[in-house]
Amino acid sequence: MVEGYLALDPALKGGVAALGNFDGVHRGHAAVLETARALAGELGVATVAAVFKPHPRRYFRPDTHPFRLMSDGQRIRALGEAGAVRVHHIPFGPELAAMSPEAFARDVLKEGLGLDGVVTGADFRFGRDRAGDAQVLRRLGERFGFVARTAPEIAEGQEKISSTAIRAALEAGDPQRAADLLGRPWAMEGVVTRGDQRGRVLGFPTANLSLGDYQRPKFGVYAVRARVPGDGGWRDGVANLGRRPTVAGTEERLEVHLFDFTGDLYGRTLEVTFERFIRPERKFDGLEALKAQIAADAETARALLSRAAP
Numbered sequence: 001m002v003e004g005y006l007a008l009d010p011a012l013k014g015g016v017a018a019l020g021n022f023d024g025v026h027r028g029h030a031a032v033l034e035t036a037r038a039l040a041g042e043l044g045v046a047t048v049a050a051v052f053k054p055h056p057r058r059y060f061r062p063d064t065h066p067f068r069l070m071s072d073g074q075r076i077r078a079l080g081e082a083g084a085v086r087v088h089h090i091p092f093g094p095e096l097a098a099m100s101p102e103a104f105a106r107d108v109l110k111e112g113l114g115l116d117g118v119v120t121g122a123d124f125r126f127g128r129d130r131a132g133d134a135q136v137l138r139r140l141g142e143r144f145g146f147v148a149r150t151a152p153e154i155a156e157g158q159e160k161i162s163s164t165a166i167r168a169a170l171e172a173g174d175p176q177r178a179a180d181l182l183g184r185p186w187a188m189e190g191v192v193t194r195g196d197q198r199g200r201v202l203g204f205p206t207a208n209l210s211l212g213d214y215q216r217p218k219f220g221v222y223a224v225r226a227r228v229p230g231d232g233g234w235r236d237g238v239a240n241l242g243r244r245p246t247v248a249g250t251e252e253r254l255e256v257h258l259f260d261f262t263g264d265l266y267g268r269t270l271e272v273t274f275e276r277f278i279r280p281e282r283k284f285d286g287l288e289a290l291k292a293q294i295a296a297d298a299e300t301a302r303a304l305l306s307r308a309a310p
Contacts, residue, residue, distance in 0.1 A: 001086070006112060014046070018036040028161040067215050071212075075087075110146055124137070173217065173220060189229070191269055218277065220279055223236075257294075
């Protein structure tokens with residue numbers, strides 16, 4: 001990962017960049033990376049990715065609700081798996097927001113990153129007031145000395161694959177639809193923190209994760225799989241996402257119970273994939289009723305996951 005575009009080491013310049021926000025690194029983004037790899041092969045250079053940080057939506061609307069589909073770390077890993085040998089973080093702030101399309105192409109893409117080529121999606125916009133599009137970028141590339149190409153749009157049925165469509169699927173409690181659009185199950189990642197130990201008392205100890213700036217899926221119970229990145233395989237489990245109304249909870253959190261697991265996860269990073277939606281979150285009359293429902297949810301999750309191959 002390379003921060004910024006000013007005064008870069010020459011060894012960190014050049015290549016063909018897949019350029020965009022790439023939130024989710026979904027199947028549409030994969031087409032951008034594939035087109036970038038093809039162009040890089042033609043030019044005999046490396047494939048890289050260039051992403052904006054923070055997301056422009058967060059810059060222009062700082063009070064907007066959480067919307068990210070993945071953390072920066074997840075995005076870097078996914079872009080690497082898609083073929084990018086390095087990822088450039090382009091800082092999005094007042095200076096970049098005020099740049100004309102011409103200045104962005106010249107100062108950032110050519111002089112800053114030293115790119116030989118740039119590939120974007122068909123709906124890519126850049127420059128002050130979003131004045132630049134793919135055609136403008138192609139003309140500016142010819143002027144400043146880099147090749148610009150546009151990746152084909154990818155659709156699922158009648159719907160164009162987009163981060164917006166994935167967010168809508170998650171809000172509707174449809175992780176399977178989100179997975180179809182992404183090309184893999186949607187995953188949340190975070191550091192396991194100590195909770196109130198109530199799950200342990202109920203016989204279902206949980207690993208608790210803050211939701212951070214992630215898009216909020218529909219609150220409720222999910223069949224999940226989880227792993228510590230880089231440390232072993234996936235484990236099946238059941239998770240509650242929400243505020244825990246039965247115990248008067250107020251903080252939004254993800255509580256993950258892993259089946260047949262007795263290890264200590266506190267302080268470790270856990271990645272959790274959302275496989276199936278089981279039921280909405282609701283308030284129970286007491287802890288015994290809650291315990292009985294958790295047991296039933298766990299059995300449902302086991303059955304669902306046994307039919308869903310990892």
